Amino acid sequence: MRAFIRPAVASLAVMILLTGIAYPFAITGIAQVAMPARANGSLIDREGRVIGSALIGQVFTAPGYFHPRPSAAGYDASAAGASNLGPTSAELLASIDDRAEAWRRETGRTEVPQDAVTASASGLDPDISPENARAQLTRVAEARGAPRDEVLRILDAATTRPWLGIFGPAHVNVLEANLALDAAFPGDIE
Known part of the structure; x- marks a missing residue:
């Protein structure tokens, strides 16, 4: 033994x-x-102060900022995760309907990008689709009093294209796009 x-x-x-x-x-x-x-951690700092991570989403609610996709975790990294609601869940359908209605009121658009109403699996996704970002373009430009073309230029610069043109979807990092907006159009936008 x-x-x-x-x-x-x-x-x-x-x-x-x-x-x-x-x-x-x-x-x-x-x-x-x-x-x-x-x-x-891909930390982003401004003037020596860490303001976020390019890998973890955070909430933006002011009209002059691009808004991230919904989070089932409330953007709390310690509570990261999905809602665990299945595709037949009435609660999931109701939350998507509520988010879609809020989206339509906020943007004035009838078509709603999927990532504008569905949370990611982690609840901390820092990126949105270019379609989602472009749908928010008018609201952001008007709230900042900025030319729409300039905001579009910033948005295009913040869009990451698929690697080699085929691997992965195009996406926009919300924090980086909003920081670029702040740099181009400083001032109080609340």
Whole structure:
């Protein structure tokens, strides 16, 4: 019996050291050297103050900002996750209907982009579709008193295209687009 226990415990100790300590430290070190900004959370700072992450969505409600997609977690990273409501859920349908109605009132448009009324799986998605962003364009430009063409130019610059033209959807990072708006059109927009 002891002949089996000793190698098993030794193997366990070696695997704990390799997978629990050596591997995480090696990967962290490689990430810090190869892509330090991403390894540290893709934090965005202005004037030495961290204001958000390009990887985690945050809520914007003022009319002069692009609004993110809904969050089932209330943009709370500690509560990240989906609503767990299934496709046949009456509660899910009611929340989508409510969001669609609010969207129509806010934008004056009848067509509603899917990501304007559905939460992402994590509840923290920082991106919206270009269609969603363009649908908000008039509201944002009017609230800022900015030329629509200038806001569109900023929006186009903030749009990430599919890699190699085919991999992944085009998307707009809401925080980065809103920061570009603030830089181009400073002032109180509340």
